Amino acid sequence: MRDITYQKIVVERFGDSNVLQVVKATLPEPPPGHARVRVVAAGVGFTDLMARSGDYLLQRKTPFTPGYEIAGEVVDFTVDSRTPSWLRAGIRVAAALTKMAAYSEFITLPLWQLVPLPDGLNPQLASAVPLDYLTALSLLDTHGRLGTGGTVLIQGASGGVGRAVATLGRLRGLRMYGTASSSGSREALASHGVTFIDYRREDFEMVLREREPDGVQAVFDHIGGKNLRKGFRILAPGGVLVSYAFSGRPGRMVSDTVRGAAQVKLMNLHPRRRTALSMVPHEIKGDPDGYRAALTSVLDMAQCGLIAPQIGATYPLVKAGDAHAALERREITGKVVLTMG
Template sequence: MNEITYRKIVVERFGGAEAMKTVEATLGEPPPGHARIRVLAAGVGFTDLMARSGDYLLQRKVPFTPGYELVGEIVDFNTDDSPPAWLAPGARVAVALTKMGAYSEYVSLPLWQLVPLPEGLDPRLAATVPLDHLTALSVLETHGRVEAGDAVLIQGASGGVGQALSRLGGLRGLRMYGTASAPGGEELLARHGVTFIDYRRQDFETVLRKLEPAGVDAVFDHIGGPGLRKAYRVLAPGGVLVSYAFAGRPGHMVADTVRGAMRVKLMNLRPGRRTALSMVPSEIKGDRKGYRERLGRLLDMAARGEITPRIGSVYPLMRAAEVHTALERREITGKAVLVTDR
């Protein structure tokens, strides 16, 4: 059998960055409908840190390999169907995974998950696109259904998804407000036409009551908690509150996430406004064709320079624990990317 020996990062137990270990494994020939991929770059998100610590609802078992997004080269594939012209050994692809596993030198993936990389697009830049920007598209198009001229509030606008929402929202002609507190946040958001609200010094409800007395058309939230009620109150009649994540207490993140999701669903029973939950891994599995179209569209936009994700740092894959530590200490501004070194 043509096996490949490779290394990957494994979380052996829930805990701190020290729980991540490098292990050696073998990868057999791809089963029908799959391809073996040599990973070139993997994006790192705060979801990975939550999963490692045991605070992520969709990753409740150890051991596991973190990471939801990667760019790689096709080694070989197995299909009885006529493959598309781009599907060939050596072709570069981007992938948003439906379950974690990107911190690895090689992976075996279903063919339907592979999206060809546009010519000339840097794999490191491409690795910053899938999860944050697919989430942003889900929030804007699938659930928010916003149109040019609509007023929106982006909670945590300086984060990964917040910046993706700002980029894509600016291209759509939205009137945007964003809460943030990170140093340089105001300048960062201004590049995309977002009016900055410093949530540590300003009450966003008070600010929006003055600037948008009729209310905003949508609020995009990843925080949850008491702020959900305030976010709902600033909505215009017919407006929508879209939640795509929930912050919580350390050690209670899973319970707080479930509680937050239930609160959003109950709020949707009230007349006059609506609420929605964006869950991208489930949406990818439920609409494979739509996933490929959306990710392909985003990669084309990145190749043309229409969206410009900011790479905060690039580390070798085997130093993933250092990246997690740096992210927890807020030492990295922008997206962190892991690259393979062989």
Template sequence: MSEPIKHRRIVVERFGDADVLRLADAVTAAPRPGQTRVKVLAAAVGYTDVMARKGEYVFQRRRPFTPGYDLVGEVVDHQVDQAPAWLVPGVRVAACLPRMGGYTEYANLPVQALTPVPDGLDTSVAAAVPLDYLTALSLLDRHGRARPGEAVLIQGATGGVGDALCQLGRHRRLVMYGTASERSLHLLSDYDVVPIDYRRQDVAEVVRAKHPEGVVAVFDHLGGPAMRAGHRLLAPGGVLVSYAFIGRPGHVLTDTVLGVLRNRVLNLRPGRRTAICTLPREITADLPRHQRLLGDLFALALKDGIRPRVGGVFPLAEAAAAHRALERREVHGKIILQPA
């Protein structure tokens, strides 16, 4: 029988600033039936992790916990009957976890959550894909249902999910409008996105100049007034999809609840609809489906159909510095943690 493995992981024992991220000793036991033990090679850092660390994330309210939804690792061993042919020690695998726990050196994961990483795809690039690109796929396919040639509005188009939406939208030949700050607008030039400086331009005026009937989908991570304004930009039969609610500092949980309520109230208006994308719940409901979708995304990345951005790489022990860099917006692209 496999022996337990001593290692380290990042732990949040109290909510607070980046300094609460602590490197702690841990032990990963031998895998239970259906599990695979993975040596983590790279873990992605997302703004959801920052919210969880501060105690502002609805789906992570208990402590202690280890942040991180997506990782790439190397199979150590497993206890899986009728294992797929690719599940052998040493093979690289990726996962978007149903629950947080990615900032670690080793983990036991259900085999249905693992997708093999193809040869030729860089480990850090692969780690930048799962959460953001699976969220973007859900927004486009499950909720938005936009077809080639149709117009969509992407709020926060230079963020992690926004960037994924732009790349997948270009691949699907959508007409895209994207909002961003002035200093980030240049990042949209590669994606055939109509850039909108949300501070200096009237978003509705820019969109309706070319699409007076409105857009078929608005993808919103802001909530509040932006949600109502986006809903007014929808063409008949269009949909506004919320995938996050950026609240006021110190009031994020309250603003998240209010954002959900606003989304539901707007859905009562006839002629247009609203939806909320909560990827962790969608993954929990159907692990094998998301395993397959992640494999499709990796294949697309190998063909340059998408080009995930890696903005910076930090050692696992410097998770606090990685969080500060993300909060200060010092990098463009996904921040990756690498265990020693």
């Protein structure tokens, strides 16, 4: 094996999209139980933007390379006692990372993080699956524990995770309500069986009290603040509010996130309802077998068309800063994917 020279994006200091710099690096041979992967496509999430600006609790130090999800091709690997039988050089794989590093032409990953791509699945589409759909499964299964026919509220239902929850929820026969702001969201959400609530003009608590007087089984929230209390109040007995992110004030996102997480923990003391925090990178690390099974499942669903992540734009790796800027200006609807030369 020989060293590989490649390009990656590095954040040397926190700041705006201009701090995303292209640097050259060298990748040595992989240690035992690891593979070197040529990245074909990397998904871009809003957590990447938060990390770049210094507002992401799980990425508080520089320098770092953003990104949690990749699809690529195995270059080589070093075997150990747990090397999977399907692994070979040249096979296409996907992965959700436990630590940011995806904006890169090549990456070294532990073998347990790799999942083979189904035959015929486009790597760009595959790179749009891991984070949103693993989060959706965390909300629905790990924390929501929802059965067929349950009723849920999805905050920010037009976002990536919201669309993933809606897609999987429809397949499971859930009755779903979703908050969004765009008038165009009504039709898009209706296509997934989600009843649209315009949070700019309607109070979701009042709407749900009228339409679901017995309460809902689950509320999935990524906003925090007063929405947590309102969402908790509309839960049916035994229901759960699951928080998977927090909106906060610019420059105070970390402290607002910590405050929101503490609020969720305290609300869990209520005897008739419960709350939970979904942190997918930690859940992946804590249950590798469950992670591989879940990612394999959603990739298979993408291959056969049961789920169809919406790719809003693709950018070459060296234009990662432009991708971040466009997302911050809210110019793109759907997932942004970085492609490698």
